[in-house]
Amino acid sequence: MKLDVFAMDTYMTVTAYGADDALMTDVENEIRRIESALSVTIPESEIFILNREGTADVSDTTLEIISGALEVCSATDGALDISIYPVVREWGFTTGEYKVPDGDTIEALLKKVDYTGISVNGNTVALEDGMMVDLGSVVKGYLGDDLVSVLRDHGIKSAILDLGGNVQALGCRPDGEQWKVAVRSPDHNGYLGTVLVSDETVITSGGYERYFEEDGKTYWHIIDPSTGYPAESGLVSVTVIGKEGLRSDALSTALFVMGYEKSFEFWKENRDFEMILVTDNDEVYITSGLCDRFTLSDESPYELKVIEDDKN
Ligand code: AMP
Ligand code: MG
Numbered sequence: 001m002k003l004d005v006f007a008m009d010t011y012m013t014v015t016a017y018g019a020d021d022a023l024m025t026d027v028e029n030e031i032r033r034i035e036s037a038l039s040v041t042i043p044e045s046e047i048f049i050l051n052r053e054g055t056a057d058v059s060d061t062t063l064e065i066i067s068g069a070l071e072v073c074s075a076t077d078g079a080l081d082i083s084i085y086p087v088v089r090e091w092g093f094t095t096g097e098y099k100v101p102d103g104d105t106i107e108a109l110l111k112k113v114d115y116t117g118i119s120v121n122g123n124t125v126a127l128e129d130g131m132m133v134d135l136g137s138v139v140k141g142y143l144g145d146d147l148v149s150v151l152r153d154h155g156i157k158s159a160i161l162d163l164g165g166n167v168q169a170l171g172c173r174p175d176g177e178q179w180k181v182a183v184r185s186p187d188h189n190g191y192l193g194t195v196l197v198s199d200e201t202v203i204t205s206g207g208y209e210r211y212f213e214e215d216g217k218t219y220w221h222i223i224d225p226s227t228g229y230p231a232e233s234g235l236v237s238v239t240v241i242g243k244e245g246l247r248s249d250a251l252s253t254a255l256f257v258m259g260y261e262k263s264f265e266f267w268k269e270n271r272d273f274e275m276i277l278v279t280d281n282d283e284v285y286i287t288s289g290l291c292d293r294f295t296l297s298d299e300s301p302y303e304l305k306v307i308e309d310d311k312n
Pocket of ligand 2: 136137138205248249250251252253254
């Protein structure tokens with residue numbers, strides 16, 4: 001069965017083999033539940049209240065997402081920083097009313113950006129003075145994990161979820177083959193290539209997903225927390241293939257900020273995921289675990305390189 005939903009500002013499709021109407025209704029309700037808990041713009045959401053009050057008792061779901069995201073904030077040394085919201089908002093990325101803020105404004109807002117000022121005690125989350133959080137970098141990844149567990153609990157063994165470009169695979173295809181997932185091309189033309197997966201998630205962060213242009217310059221929605229400006233790391237797209245949606249989504253955003261060298265170092269130290277990095281020189285780098293399951297599209301203008309792993 002297939003379910004199409006518009007939620008979290010994007011189109012989502014859940015295809016689950018062997019599911020019935022009642023289960024798909026449960027899936028849709030779950031998407032709505034997560035959306036209404038976590039949106040930064042819905043006034044009753046837990047995150048909205050947390051940002052307004054500076055402290056809130058949150059649900060287990062919200063707690064799990066904040067804790068999971070904070071782990072990656074710390075592991076990436078703040079390349080991911082879920083307290084970036086005041087800056088993201090000033091650029092207009094949450095409303096679509098885009099503008100380039102002046103340097104002083106960014107500098108002042110950056111003083112409120114520091115994930116170490118978020119404290120968690122039981123289900124109580126507290127923010128340092130004036131801080132605000134935005135879980136936009138991780139929420140779709142978390143949703144993938146969550147929906148897969150709902151489907152699994154109902155005995156589903158084969159499903160593919162496309163949550164606005166974040167793809168989550170449950171098991172294999174009904175015919176026993178791996179799922180072939182298309183990775184979007186950063187140049188807007190067709191797709192970059194395909195990757196074969198089962199029980200994994202394929203999550204891309206790209207500057208082309210949300211951006212605006214002013215005076216001939218492009219500004220995109222992924223912000224470098226060390227500058228307050230859109231990240232210019234030399235990467236135009238990062239795809240993470242991993243077991244866990246929340247972590248993979250957090251990493252796709254963080255690695256986009258970190259750039260090729262630091263991403264490679266991070267991968268060598270962790271090795272619990274694979275990645276596809278596209279640089280602004282039209283090069284596509286893949287980690288060694290993707291060699292026999294990533295295929296570059298025929299129409300792709302890019303050059304494919306395998307990230308050399310000096311341990312092998
Ligand atoms: P994604 O598409 O998963 O890479 O997430 C991008 C979204 O995360 C943006 O639209 C912002 O809401 C938010 N964001 C931007 N930069 C950062 C950052 N450095 N750390 C955490 N969240 C960010
Ligand atoms: Mg992300």
